[in-house]
Amino acid sequence: MKIKNIMTIILIIVGLYFIFAFRDHNFKRAIDACIAGSQKLEKPMTVQEAKKFCEDEIIGGK
Numbered sequence: 043m044k045i046k047n048i049m050t051i052i053l054i055i056v057g058l059y060f061i062f063a064f065r066d067h068n069f070k071r072a073i074d075a076c077i078a079g080s081q082k083l084e085k086p087m088t089v090q091e092a093k094k095f096c097e098d099e100i101i102g103g104k
Contacts, residue, residue, distance in 0.1 A: 072100055 076096030
């Protein structure tokens with residue numbers, strides 16, 4: 043019983059580590075895709091402008 047509780051706590055800690063370590067992965071991929079898409083507009087933005095615009099849009103959409 044005691045080993046089961048210890049294993050549960052260890053697995054929860056490991057799970058939380060992975061969640062917090064990789065939570066920005068999808069956000070960074072979305073920003074990269076948005077920046078790439080912005081280059082195909084009629085009036086392309088600079089990389090810095092596109093990054094700021096995309097971050098504002100993605101964060102604002104949450």
